[in-house]
Each structure stands twice: as C-alpha cells, then as structure tokens.
Amino acid sequence: MGQISLPITVRNVTKTYGGFVALDNVSLDVASGEFLTLLGPSGSGKTTLLNVLAGFIRPDSGKVLFGENDITLTPPHKRDIGMVFQNYALFPHMTVAGNLAYPLKLRRVSRAEIEERVRRVLDIVQLSGLGDRQVDQLSGGQKQRVALARAIIFEPRVVLMDEPLSALDKKLREHMQIEVRHLHQRLGMTTVYVTHDQREALTMSDRIAVIDKGRFRQIDKPRDIYERPKSRFIAEFIGESCFLPVEVRSGTAAFAGQVLRLAEAPSSANPSQFLVIRPEKLKIVTDRDDAAGLNVFRGRVKELVYQGETLLISVDLPGGHEIAVRQPTSSAAPPPPEPGADVTLGLAPGDTIIVPDES
Amino acid sequence: MAVVAEQMPMKVGENAAELKAQARVETLRLGCLTLPGVLLIGVIVLAPIAWLFWLSLRNPNGFTLEHYERLLHPSYLISLQTTFELSFLVTGLCIVLGYPMAYLMTQVRERMAALLMLFVLFPVWTSLLVRCYAWLVLLQRRGIVNNWLFDAGLIDSPLRLMHNFTGTTIGMVHIMLPFMVLPLYASMRAISRDYMKAAANLGASPVQAFWQVFVPLSLPGLAAGIIIVFVLCLGFYVTPALLGGGRVMMWSMQIERNVTYYSDWGAASALGVVLLVMTLAILWLVGRVIGFDRMLGAK
Numbered sequence A: 001m002g003q004i005s006l007p008i009t010v011r012n013v014t015k016t017y018g019g020f021v022a023l024d025n026v027s028l029d030v031a032s033g034e035f036l037t038l039l040g041p042s043g044s045g046k047t048t049l050l051n052v053l054a055g056f057i058r059p060d061s062g063k064v065l066f067g068e069n070d071i072t073l074t075p076p077h078k079r080d081i082g083m084v085f086q087n088y089a090l091f092p093h094m095t096v097a098g099n100l101a102y103p104l105k106l107r108r109v110s111r112a113e114i115e116e117r118v119r120r121v122l123d124i125v126q127l128s129g130l131g132d133r134q135v136d137q138l139s140g141g142q143k144q145r146v147a148l149a150r151a152i153i154f155e156p157r158v159v160l161m162d163e164p165l166s167a168l169d170k171k172l173r174e175h176m177q178i179e180v181r182h183l184h185q186r187l188g189m190t191t192v193y194v195t196h197d198q199r200e201a202l203t204m205s206d207r208i209a210v211i212d213k214g215r216f217r218q219i220d221k222p223r224d225i226y227e228r229p230k231s232r233f234i235a236e237f238i239g240e241s242c243f244l245p246v247e248v249r250s251g252t253a254a255f256a257g258q259v260l261r262l263a264e265a266p267s268s269a270n271p272s273q274f275l276v277i278r279p280e281k282l283k284i285v286t287d288r289d290d291a292a293g294l295n296v297f298r299g300r301v302k303e304l305v306y307q308g309e310t311l312l313i314s315v316d317l318p319g320g321h322e323i324a325v326r327q328p329t330s331s332a333a334p335p336p337p338e339p340g341a342d343v344t345l346g347l348a349p350g351d352t353i354i355v356p357d358e359s
Numbered sequence B: 001m002a003v004v005a006e007q008m009p010m011k012v013g014e015n016a017a018e019l020k021a022q023a024r025v026e027t028l029r030l031g032c033l034t035l036p037g038v039l040l041i042g043v044i045v046l047a048p049i050a051w052l053f054w055l056s057l058r059n060p061n062g063f064t065l066e067h068y069e070r071l072l073h074p075s076y077l078i079s080l081q082t083t084f085e086l087s088f089l090v091t092g093l094c095i096v097l098g099y100p101m102a103y104l105m106t107q108v109r110e111r112m113a114a115l116l117m118l119f120v121l122f123p124v125w126t127s128l129l130v131r132c133y134a135w136l137v138l139l140q141r142r143g144i145v146n147n148w149l150f151d152a153g154l155i156d157s158p159l160r161l162m163h164n165f166t167g168t169t170i171g172m173v174h175i176m177l178p179f180m181v182l183p184l185y186a187s188m189r190a191i192s193r194d195y196m197k198a199a200a201n202l203g204a205s206p207v208q209a210f211w212q213v214f215v216p217l218s219l220p221g222l223a224a225g226i227i228i229v230f231v232l233c234l235g236f237y238v239t240p241a242l243l244g245g246g247r248v249m250m251w252s253m254q255i256e257r258n259v260t261y262y263s264d265w266g267a268a269s270a271l272g273v274v275l276l277v278m279t280l281a282i283l284w285l286v287g288r289v290i291g292f293d294r295m296l297g298a299k
Helices: A046-054 A096-106 A111-124 A140-152 A170-187 A198-204 A222-227 A232-237 B002-007 B016-056 B066-070 B074-107 B110-125 B128-139 B144-151 B165-189 B193-202 B206-234 B238-243 B251-260 B265-290
Strands: A008-017 A020-030 A035-039 A061-066 A081-084 A158-162 A190-195 A207-212 A215-220 A242-249 A252-255 A272-277 A283-285 A295-306 A310-317 A321-328 A342-347 A353-355
Touching: A008 A046, A020 A046, A020 A215, A035 A046, A035 A198, A046 A081, A046 A158, A046 A190, A081 A140, A081 B193, A096 A111, A096 A140, A096 B193, A111 A140, A140 A158, A140 A170, A170 A198, A190 A198, A198 A222, A207 A222, A207 A232, A215 A222, A215 A232, A232 A242, A232 A272, A232 A353, A242 A321, A252 A272, A283 A321, A295 A321, B016 B265, B066 B265, B074 B110, B074 B165, B074 B206, B074 B251, B110 B165, B128 B144, B128 B165, B128 B238, B165 B206, B165 B238, B193 B206, B206 B265, B238 B251, B251 B265
Parallel strands: A035 A190, A035 A207, A081 A158, A158 A190
Antiparallel strands: A008 A020, A008 A061, A207 A215, A242 A252, A242 A272, A272 A353, A283 A342, A295 A310, A295 A342, A310 A321
C-alpha cells in the first residue's frame, strides 16, 4: 500500500466551551510520515485537538491544513483521514469484511478490488480468514486490529488514533504498541496518536507533544522529553522524578551551597529553580574514586521497597529533602544498604538537569 | 499453611455430594420465588384460553365444528379483511410518524427530549374513551378540523372524517403512536454517536450515514414497535367502535356482537381462537425473519 502521506499544519487554533478553554491558541506542525503523540492528562485538550483534525469539532478560530490544503471548513466525510476510535466503533450490523469494505464502497471501488484489498489488509493485521466473523464474536485485541485495518484500508494520507489501546489489558497493550509502530513504519502514513499513558507515548512516537490546559508544554523526541525536560511540569508528568531546589546565579546552579556540574547551562535566569533527579540515574558510591567527576549527595537510608526488577531506596538528605535511587535486583549489583545507614549518591553531570518551576 | 494441610487429609471429591445437594436446594428456593407469578399466569391467562378453546368446539349436543364453519360466511371474511387492512395501514402510518419523532428525541438536548417524552406519554395516561370522544369533537361535520379547513379556504364542503375508515384510522394512529415511539426511542438511544462519527470519518455523507448505519442499527426497535402496534390493532375494539360508527367492522366487534346480541359463547370463542392463532402466526413469521432473540429484545 504505497501511501502518499501529508504534513499537517495547525495554526493558532482556539476552542472554548462556555468559559472553559479547551484549546488555547495552539500551533503544531506534523511532518509527512511522522508519528506524533499528543500526551496529556484528561481534560488537557488532546482529544479536542484530535476531533478538530477529524472535523468533528469546529474551532472558534485558527486553521488546519493538510499539505497545502486548508481543510478547516471541510466536513469530516470529505477529509479522507483514517481514524481509530477509543471503543473501536465497529459497525455491529456488518461482518468484519463488511466493516472493512464500507469505506471502499463509499468510494465506489469495484467489487473485485474490494475483495482483494480486504484480503490484503486482513493479512497485514494478522486476521486472515476472519472476514466472515460478526464483530461481537471477536476478542478485544481482534477488534482493535479490525479497527486499525478499517482506518488504513482506503489508504488515507493521515491517520488519527484516539487512545486505541486503552481498553486492552497490559500485556496485549504492550504487544499492540509495537505492532502499531511496525505498521506505521511499513505504511508511512502521517499519524497523530492520543494517549494519557506516558510509557506508551515514549515507546511509540517519533515526537511527543505534551499538552496541558489547552496549551503545548513541550514538543520533542521521546528521548529529549525524558532526558531534557524543559519544565518541572514535564519532568513530573513523564517518568518518575525527585526535585531539589537549587539557586541559579550567572549560569551556575547550587544545591545547599554545593555548586553542581551541569549538562547544560540553565535556560532561564530565574534564581530559584529545581534539580530533576530520575531515581535510575543515581548511583550509590562507596569510595572517593567512584565519586570522581560526579555530583554527590550525602544522606541516610530511610526505606527500601522491593519492586521485582528493581529496588527503590528512599534517602533523606539534610534539610528535609528526600530523593530516591533505583538499583537493579540482579545478584551482580552491589549489596543494598540497610535502613538507617549513611550513603553517598552520585549523579553524572550529563544527567544533572535544572528546570524552572513553570515554563 | 502446609502444616494445616497435613493435619486435615481429604480424599478428592469427598464432600462433592454435599456441595451438590446444597446447590440443588438453592435452585429450588429460587424456583419457589417465581411460583406466585407462574400460578397467576396459569390461572389468569392459560386456563381461560383453554376454556375458550373448549367452548368453541361445543354445542348443546356435544362436539361440533359448526362455529368455525360459520366463520366462512362473507360478512366474517370482510371483517377479517378490514381488520388486516386497518392494522397494516395504522402500523405503516405509525412508522412514518413515529420514526422521525423518536429520531428527533435522540438528537435534541436531554431537557428537550424529556419534554417530548412527556408529550408522547401524556396521551397514554389519559383514558382511551376520553381520547376517542375528543376525536369525535374534533372530526365531526361542524367540528374544529372541518371549520379550520373551511376557514382556510381549503375545502368548500365539510369532509366526512368520522364514522368511517378515515376517522378510525386517525384515532387508531393516535392511540398506537406511543407504542411505536417508545421501543424505537429506546433502541435509537442505545446507538453510540461514535458509529455516526466513524461513518462520517470513513467517507459517508450525513444522508448515507443515516441510511446505512443509523437505520439498520435501529431495526430491532422498529421491529418491536411494529409487532406491538400490529398485534394491538388486530384485537382493538373501542376506537373502531366509536369512530367507525358501525361502518368499520373489526374482528373484535364480531366477537362482541356474538356475545351480546346472540348470547352465543361458542361462536364468540371460535372468533377469539382464530384471532389468537393469527396473532401467534404473525409473531412466528416475524420471528423467523428477524430472529426470535432479536424480536424479544435479547440483543
């Protein structure tokens, strides 16, 4: 299925409901063939934006373009975009094949070609031979695949997905994340994916757009979002972090009087900012050589929590601050300290990130 | 735990019989709860029907088929034809009027839908007789409808709107409409808006989405409405008797005549049995076409 994908441009889109601002003057560029995830808490405006792209919600102001075409006023049935709904929305009065054939029938594709394309797309989503099934005879995972197949069978240039995996159990969801990713790599359609699951966003996306209260907070590659958060909000929302207050002065940052070696100079000149600490980036250091070149923090072990693949160790720092360090549980790892023991924790300068309180 | 398991050794299936007995008692207890309902239906519904059937096959001399033979007389056959014609017409008009009404109720806001529902239900809460007499007032020669049409210059002489087939049809449609709208509304409300969104997204215009997705999904409600209205029409008495003015002879009116004029319970019973058989035949036929579980609202 050689699809020609299209870039999506969103320009200054605003949507309000009464006094509630769902989208606050947002702009976004999605490159042709890109997999972009809209990630945000519920009520952040991510679904509203997706519905604006699909044409189900008319914005108060602003423009949406597919390629060169302004489609802001185009009704949904003329937009030619595939969509996977949260609850699949497979038509219960049609068979699996009937559901898949429906968009093709509307496009007056010949009967022989419809048959051929239904067969091919069932192959792609690994449901060969299930065309005659009724929709209610399918399992959750199968429905998910049919919904996906229906969204791509008419070779749309843009595909939208609204939390399509949220109804599946954890194992299947993780499996489908990889499958959807592979499908995207194979077909190359521009994809906008909505989720509130940060792990899903990190796993699947080319880029993640974090949205909150109707505004984008950061749009970046997954690695940059995780490793280089631009604000405390992002660091808090994505992944697990502890925050230590630091004092910023002329490009340097100090925690409790100790000047830190940084990955990069603080972006904002605001004197009171935060050091982001991801527990898995910290390491317990035992001697002076081990600590060489690291930022070190001394404290006392408060509690150990065994979590299967890792051990989470909470450490009290002087001044009432608390940070956590994550250590693998493998036998090759150093033996964990006892609660109450004094420990020294090291953080590599490359992982030492300073963020302002709000962006 | 391991210690306890060793202290109390048990053979596999040792207490199975005991557990099974308990399950049986539980089933029996639940069965007892339904007993009053079962008895009531038996006494009030099934026993009279059996008695009716018995009467229809008897005359003072014993067993006879004469009551059924009499039904082949032209006056009865005309009555049968009238009954079916009226039932089909009323059902058809109820679909034409009820479907848009129910659809409207699913499209407007909750508050508006509740108000419309009140309009649908209000007639049902009013006495059947009151409503029929109200129609007599509206439809008579110098009634409100004729006066209005005359004043509007649409007619030169009053239309005959009652004591005929037209009046009966108008009255019956009015009485039956709620029985069409209610199941339709229930089934339409259950249709997720996502289906219509999905249809639009796949390229269906609003008209195509309506006919290809919404209407098929509302069919169970439509089937339920058709069955209720049609079956009620077949045995309806009050409205045809009042608004038909004796000119519209329904099957039910033949039953009444046989009982009150001729005091002939045998003939009346035979008429009743024929009506019952026809009704069951129609239900069976519809069930064969659309599936019994769908007809009874199981799906």
